[in-house]
Amino acid sequence: MRALLMLFLAALPCLLHARLLQEAEEGFAECNDFFHQGSPPQGFSDPSHARICQRYQGDKHFATLYSPQHKIPVYSAFLYREGADSAQGDWLLEPQLDDPKSSLDEASKGSEQIEGLGTNQAVEEDYASSDYQPGPLFQAAPSVLTNAVPLTQDFKEKWAADVDQLMKEKLLPQCASGGNLHILAGAVPSSDKLKDKVSVPEYVWLAACCSIPEAWSLGVIKKTSAVDDLEQVTVEELESRLPGGVKLFSNQCGGGAVPDGTTSESSTQTDEEEAAKPGAFSRFFQLLFCIVYELVKTVLCFVWFLVKQVLNLVFGRLYWIWTAATTYILALSSVLINIPCDVLQVFANILCGFVRILNNVFSVICLVLRVPTRFLFDMASFPYDTLCAIPDVGIDILSGIWGVVALGFHAVFGVVGGSFSVVSFAGSSIFSRFVGHSEGSEN
Template identity: 25%
Template sequence: MNMLMQLVFALLIICFLPLMSATVVQDFNHVERCKDSLYMGTPPRGIVDTNLKKICQRYADKPRYVTLYDPHKRIPVYSAYTFKKTEGDRRVDYPWMYEPQLAEVDGNGNMLPFPTGYLHMKFEDSQAVLDDYSDVVLYERGHLNPDQHQSTPHDRAATYTLTNVVPEIREFNIGPWREYEERIRVRLNNFCRGTAYIVTGVTTRGNMIRRNNQDRVAIPEDVWSAYCCTDYDRNAPHDVRIRFPSHAALAKNAKESNSVHEMPVQELEIFLKNNMDVDQNLQLFYDNCISPSPLPLYLQHTI
């Protein structure tokens, strides 16, 4: 093989490396069914930072949801998932996991439980590890995709990866934010007839959890969430119906003044344009989650 052929072959390998990775991808559509976690298969648009990693969160050889991850701040920017109807009970017996694909391109792409012994430094460099949270009193590991919004054991287990959690003030995590997650669970259980798509994320201001005199994990300033469900009960009470097909929420990750404010998605997007590294084209849901209008009766026979 001459030198030119070797160079071409090497370039081809480099070009296809992102496609070979089963988990960290250039585009969520590169992994089978990964886009199913996104409304119209489309991720939020307008996020500027090109160093963020797109993770197709795989567990037991199946894509479960997607996360946009910041390996420098070692927290997710957002997780996007489909809501599964559930009774809302919480499970805490799942092992915490990490994402091997953030550090190396090999394996089958599944998240893995943290080992009881040594974890290579290359994984600590690319993501948060259990030691980052072990001696922190003020903060808890707060899920962006919460287990009580999932139904099967595998879908629930997949939420217990540190690439899906952020440091949340304990009083906020077990108080206003958990109450909001439960409120949304009940609302979507009762009034969403089709698939509900949820995107939950954070903003940061530079505060960090430190370990061994090093900045390790960014502490969110705000936590936000938005859902989209175009097939909903149009006979629902008015105060529920006005929160469809989409609605959003925003709260301070704080010990006090941390109540959750619900709002239209477009209002949340205005806030995020001023508080995140995004451009003015930011849009959380494709075409603003416009609900298709039912045809008038006199036109239905024409279909």
């Protein structure tokens, strides 16, 4: 017993530290308590889904199977607790969903510490400038965006009121201990998306399971296109209407429906039952039996946990080997199939290369042949151009000679005219002086 207790204490920190669960981990680790008989729903087998043990302020609050593709939860699992925190205040984010290397292992408000924020989860900016608000699937939980889907204001308020009324009028009165009331709430995405990222749900659903005093269950469905309609169904019918052929509760939670009446069995005891209560000695033995039973149950559960961990390790390794082998075979087959295509592509490239070479050769030949052809044409046209130019050249020569002669005549006439002008001027000057002198003497 001491060895088992030491092993349990040694394994406890590892169990409490996990938040974003890895592929090798089974179920939801320490958050398996939120599921009926510790067994998560079956049939949601998309490998892209992320399993999250939702933790906040050092405590686990609920479990979520999240779809990074649609950026909304597939479902969240809750265990009813009196006085649980309701969704309010700032919206929290899951750091490890976008940054697997983050040291933050619980929901956080510090978005500046998260690398790649919004890659795999919705953020508040995705809801900006739209008619939708982040609406929690179940109100009795912290405000984490991985537990919220896009809802209109009217639908969000109506869904919260419907769930609250369902809890007060049907679920809690019929479950002898609220601590044994397991809640699953989920959404089915439609083709509509906010900013082409966050899927708007086609409908939301809720399933409840109570295992004490008698196992019973129920389900509800609410289409986002019908704000005022809430459809109550059995869990089996709800499972048939969810995609993928899922099983929500282990052993169908007894397969029963909510019993008639609005009061729990503990509040309808008769006077005879009050009188038939056991004495103190009997209650002591009952208490002792319960303690021994719980100890044995705890030990068996822990042993079963160790066995499951070993089996999970073995089968996980086998699965890893099988995955590696199939991946290698598929990759090799793809390469072998692509070889003929690659060979044909190489031959086609070679043929195109030869065609381009021939085209360049012909272009060079045409260029070489074009040069002597033009030269011979110029040589053949030279005599004709020469004879045709003789008259023009003769005319130009005669024009030049006539210009020289005309220039000579102009020069001679210019000299003669200039000389005559000089003589005339000199003669007139002498005559003027002589005539003037004579008139002075007479006077």
